[in-house]
Amino acid sequence: MSARATDGAELDHRAVERRAGEVDARLADIELLPDAIAREKALRAVRALLELYGEGLDRVMSAVYAVDPALPARLAADPFISHLLLMHDLHPVPVEERVLAALDEVRPYLESHGGNVELLRIEEGVVHLRMQGSCKGCPSSAMTLKDAIEDAIRKAAPDVLAVEADQPQSQEEPALVTLTPRRTAAVG
Structure with a gap:
């Protein structure tokens, strides 16, 4: 050797x-x-x-x-x-299994910030994730995705082409409603 x-x-x-x-x-x-x-x-x-x-x-x-x-x-x-x-397309561990292992690796970090991540699907080399908890929708969730999650996925599955965070389809978040003052007719 x-x-x-x-x-x-x-x-x-x-x-x-x-x-x-x-x-x-x-x-x-x-x-x-x-x-x-x-x-x-x-x-x-x-x-x-x-x-x-x-x-x-x-x-x-x-x-x-x-x-x-x-x-x-x-x-x-x-x-x-x-x-x-x-x-050479010979990796014995399926890409989904490697991505899940990578997510398990970063999950304690996400949970320490009140968040989590869920693998939704892998399509054509693109990993689709859903951010959960206090991470979803917050400005730093994109940073968390880029830094912690993408790095872990790239190490475990370099054959993944991209990582995307899908928007939650939950109705839990209230819609933004703009309130305008009511106009009343001038009293004579």
Whole structure:
């Protein structure tokens, strides 16, 4: 086992994001090559390499699952391995389960501020949430969503494209009614 492999457990989400960003930057450099033929050859080589590694990883994960059905999920708990599995559509934990786990992670923080959050649905990579309690409708709820919830979801499910807070459809909140003074006819 290489020294790099033993350090894998210590890679946190920021390190994975940094490394993924470096790869994205190098791929962007390839796409900017002025020679169209060289650019296309380089991109085809990258795609072929991804397909080859993806097929190999799929076989490894199948063999691992055959030995211990719980092991793929344990492996996916490592941020680096999780990223690799996501890249090849092989993550063993469904996106909804990962999002729910992320919400459970931030729930104590929300509850400490008198709020909560509910997962409504996930459609086309977009997570729809409902803010509950004193968080809903308050100006800081957008900040709470962005900072705490989105960060937790991004770490647990980087394949999620967006997080949106749906407006509550409850009739509990009174409608705003504007009152105007009644005009009376002038008495003669």
